Structures are given as structure tokens and as C-alpha cells.
Amino acid sequence: xxxxxxxxxxxxxxxxxxxxxxxxxxxxxxxxxxxxxxxxxxxxxxxxxxxxxxxxxxxxxxxxxxxxxxxxxxxxxxxxxxxxxxxxxxxxxxxxxxxxxxxxxxxxxxxxxxxxxxxxxxxxxxxxxxxxxxxxxxxxxxxxxxxxxxxxxxxxxxxxx
Amino acid sequence: xxxxxxxxxxxxxxxxxxxxxxxxxxxxxxxxxxxxxxxxxxxxxxxxxxxxxxxxxxxxxxxxxxxxxxxxxxxxxxxxxxxxxxxxxxxxxxxxxxxxxxxxxxxxxxxxxxxxxxxxxxxxxxxxxxxxxxxxxxxxxxxxxxxxxxxxxxxxxxxxxxxxxxxxxxxxxxxxxxxxxxxxxxxxxxxxxxxxxxx
Numbered sequence: 001x002x003x004x005x006x007x008x009x010x011x012x013x014x015x016x017x018x019x020x021x022x023x024x025x026x027x028x029x030x031x032x033x034x035x036x037x038x039x040x041x042x043x044x045x046x047x048x049x050x051x052x053x054x055x056x057x058x059x060x061x062x063x064x065x066x067x068x069x070x071x072x073x074x075x076x077x078x079x080x081x082x083x084x085x086x087x088x089x090x091x092x093x094x095x096x097x098x099x100x101x102x103x104x105x106x107x108x109x110x111x112x113x114x115x116x117x118x119x120x121x122x123x124x125x126x127x128x129x130x131x132x133x134x135x136x137x138x139x140x141x142x143x144x145x146x147x148x149x150x151x152x153x154x155x156x157x158x159x160x161x
Numbered sequence: 162x163x164x165x166x167x168x169x170x171x172x173x174x175x176x177x178x179x180x181x182x183x184x185x186x187x188x189x190x191x192x193x194x195x196x197x198x199x200x201x202x203x204x205x206x207x208x209x210x211x212x213x214x215x216x217x218x219x220x221x222x223x224x225x226x227x228x229x230x231x232x233x234x235x236x237x238x239x240x241x242x243x244x245x246x247x248x249x250x251x252x253x254x255x256x257x258x259x260x261x262x263x264x265x266x267x268x269x270x271x272x273x274x275x276x277x278x279x280x281x282x283x284x285x286x287x288x289x290x291x292x293x294x295x296x297x298x299x300x301x302x303x304x305x306x307x308x309x310x311x312x313x314x315x316x317x318x319x320x321x322x323x324x325x326x327x328x329x330x331x332x333x334x335x336x337x338x339x340x341x342x343x344x345x346x347x348x349x350x351x352x353x354x355x356x357x358x359x360x
Contacts, residue, residue, distance in 0.1 A: 027307070138304065
């Protein structure tokens, strides 16, 4: 079997079963969430940019950019594939700039993490591991069937969570 | 049409920026023909050249009549060599991150390049625009660029104006990238200002 490798960007998502790698780069203030079921061997990754879809000023917006709508959709997608007992791993939510950012987005990394955590709590999905906050950008890989998340930062150290 | 206009703007502004860099470094600086392309927001972290590498980036929000985001971005190798051209003490990779004089020197190079670019747009169009507080970030290039998406939340597509500048007569390529992402409204403001000046 050819191993599947999927790379996603901001406001994108991918679901994998049994074996393969999900990957995202360019993670600054954004948060990468992986929901997975290690019994039925399904996992889905999403790259979230903002905490709350109610802040979208347009009616036609990409729901995968916002924590609340993105997680609801990813959850539904995984359940449709037969996933049951979901767990989560999350990474990202850094503060990349100290000054050069519009006021309303200054604490966006922290708010993204809070929104994700809050949604997962309400859905009774446990956060098994996380690497969030700080001031550094991240690149994230999640591999099946090990369900291990590799988080790389500029200092070249790779964390396994 | 918009693309041609922006190209004209980018050509002239980058010329100014390259001249300023050349004066500062006391060396000849060459520039590529600026590339103007319409992108989807999702493209930002994927843009070629600075994907996964650690880069030195000076980032400046642009305010005034024309709003947007500017980046001056180089590889760490280029950053070190640039700093060594303006400082008496030789610095290395780590110094650019930890030695305040070295990081200020790089940030100042970025300020000068960005400042000249923005000033050129101003004189060309008789509009007022200026960089707000600039910031030096040493991190994965794609993660730094991705932060510009927060200026673009409400738009689906954006113009990226990009130029590569090269210090001439350096054996290994010494290259810096100048990126300007005008906000949606900024593009039409620029267009109107340029058309007004035409008979």
C-alpha cells in the first residue's frame, strides 16, 4: 500500500484512516488540531486561524478557518467515517510578533487555544497532548498508526507528543 | 490591468529600495523584475523560497492612504553577511538573534529597504503612507508569512508584490526578498491615484 501523505494550509483539513501522515506548516498564531480514534484508526487534522465564526463579517465564509465551526465539521466527518472514541492533540497558538500586529489580533494565539480547549471540553474529547503558546512558529506532522505528533520549531528540535 | 499598474508601482519602488540598500552597503545591488500575482489566502504559508527554512524577517504594517503589510526576508546566511557588511565586529548566526547590536543592524537594513519602497509609492502617487512599528522575527519563514493572513481575513484573494534583490559580485548568492501585500482597498486607491495623473 502506498503511504498517504497530506499537507494542509490555513483553513484546510484532511482525514486519514489506518496509515499515513498528516502535515501542516506555517503555524504561528494558528492552532493545529488532530482528532483521532486509535481503535477504529481514523484521524483528522485541521489548521484553525480564528476562535469564533460569529466574528466573521461575511455571510459566505470558510468555516474551516474558525475553531467552533471547524471542530464541529471535523468531528462530524470523523463520526461519518466510523470513528467513536475521539481524543485530541493540539499545537500552535504562538505569539509571533510583539508589536507589529493589529490590536484586535494581538492575543489571537492564546484566544485560539482557549477556543479550541473550550470546544473540546464541551464535546467531552480529552486533550491527550499539546504544545501551545510561546513565541515560535511550528511545523506539525501526525502519523498513523502510531498517533504520534511531531512538532518542529526554528531551533530544529523535534518534539514528540 | 490592475496587475500592470501594480507592476509599474513595484518596479519603481523596488528601484528606490535597491538604491538605498546599495548606498548603505556600498555595493552594487541588482533586482529582479517584480512579480505580481493574485493569491488565495491559503497560499501564504506555501509560497516558494522560504517554506520551512529559518529566516530573518523584518515585518511592517503599512498605514495611511494605502494600507497593507510588508516583509523584508532573507536566509540566515544572508542576514549574517548583510550584518557583517555594516558592523565592524564579525557576527555569526546566533549573534543575529542574541546580540542586540547585530539584530538592530539587520532590522535597520530592513527598515531602510521597506521605508524607501513605501516612500517611493508615496511620491509616485501623491498619497500618504508610512510603515508602522517594524519588528524583527527569526523563525520558520512560512509561519512568519502566515501571520499576514490576519490582515486578509475578510478577503478571498490578495495581490502579492514580490521582488528579489541581490548583492552583486558576491560568490554565493546573497539574496533578500521584499514582499508587499496591499489590502483590498489599497489596490483601488493606488489605481485611482495613478489614473488621476494620466491625461
